[in-house]
Amino acid sequence: MATDALLRARLQAICGDRGLAQLGDAFVNLVYSLAKSRHLGTPVGEKVPDRVLSEALGMSGLPAPARLKCGERGDIVEAALAQAWIGGMMTIDEAADAVRQELSRMRCRSAALEREAAARAFSTLLKSAVAKIEAAEGQ
Secondary structure, three states: OOOHHHHHHHHHHHHHOHHHHHHHHHHHHHHHHHHHHHHHOOOOOOOOOHHHHHHHHHHHOOOOOOOOOHHHHHHHHHHHHHHHHHOOOOOHHHHHHHHHHHHHOOOOOOHHHHHHHHHHHHHHHHHHHHHHHHHHOOO
């Protein structure tokens, strides 16, 4: 894995790609909606809050750039996942299955537990995406 400084710079560059973050926003919402639909057995459409994605970045342990707002931290997660998806390193089904597995671990349904499960799932996906992106770039 790259040094913390190199990885921090890479995440900052990913965050700066507005188009990638916007595509990532749609990707994340689709993945979450698909996962929750499969978990509940009924179709739902959900939007993942920036706060959940910001928490996912923090849980990942990746060296995020300093002094970012919650939405900017969420953009990093969205953009990295979109980059992995576009590059063929992650599929929608793979991502949705990972999120569904976290949702299925919840013992009861509460908004707080659901947000926490979503943050854990997206943290795992983020770490996987970054590792795959680094491997593809020859790191």
